[in-house]
Amino acid sequence: MSSKMIFINFPVADLNVSKGFYEALGWKVNEQFTDENAACIVVDDNICLMLLTKPFFATFTQRPIADTRATTAAAYALSLSSPEEVDTLTEAAIAAGATEEVNVEKREQEAEVGMHGRTFLDPDGNQWEPFYMKLPN
Incomplete structure (x- = not known):
C-alpha cells in the first residue's frame, strides 16, 4: 500500500518571515523545493507546508486570495502525542511571533x-490548533 502525503499551500506576505517562523517551531525546510517564490516546510514524513509568495500562489487559482489576517478560511488541527507537546509547540509559535x-x-x-488544545495564528493569520486527545483503552 502506498503512503499518502498532504501538502498545504499557504499564500504568504513575506516568504522569509514565514519560513523563519516555521523553522522556529522546529520544522525543517526542504531546500529541494524552495526558491524565491516558495518554501517547502516539512512538518513530518507525511505533512508539508508550501509557503508561496502571493503572486506565485495566484498562478494556481482564478479566485481572489483570502485575507487570513481578517477572516478565517480554515483551521489546521494537528494531533500531538501529549499535552506538553501542545504547549511546547504553542509557546514556540508565540515566541516566534504568533498570536494565541x-x-x-x-x-x-x-x-x-480528555482533550487539551490551544490555538495560534501564524504571521499570515493561518489558524493552527495543536491538540492532544486521550484515546479510550
Whole structure:
C-alpha cells in the first residue's frame, strides 16, 4: 500500500518571515523545493507546508486570495502525542511571533472529554490548533 502525503499551500506576505517562523517551531525546510517564490516546510514524513509568495500562489487559482489576517478560511488541527507537546509547540509559535487565541469555554469542553488544545495564528493569520486527545483503552 502506498503512503499518502498532504501538502498545504499557504499564500504568504513575506516568504522569509514565514519560513523563519516555521523553522522556529522546529520544522525543517526542504531546500529541494524552495526558491524565491516558495518554501517547502516539512512538518513530518507525511505533512508539508508550501509557503508561496502571493503572486506565485495566484498562478494556481482564478479566485481572489483570502485575507487570513481578517477572516478565517480554515483551521489546521494537528494531533500531538501529549499535552506538553501542545504547549511546547504553542509557546514556540508565540515566541516566534504568533498570536494565541484563547477560548476558555472551548478549553473547558475539551477537558471534559480528555482533550487539551490551544490555538495560534501564524504571521499570515493561518489558524493552527495543536491538540492532544486521550484515546479510550
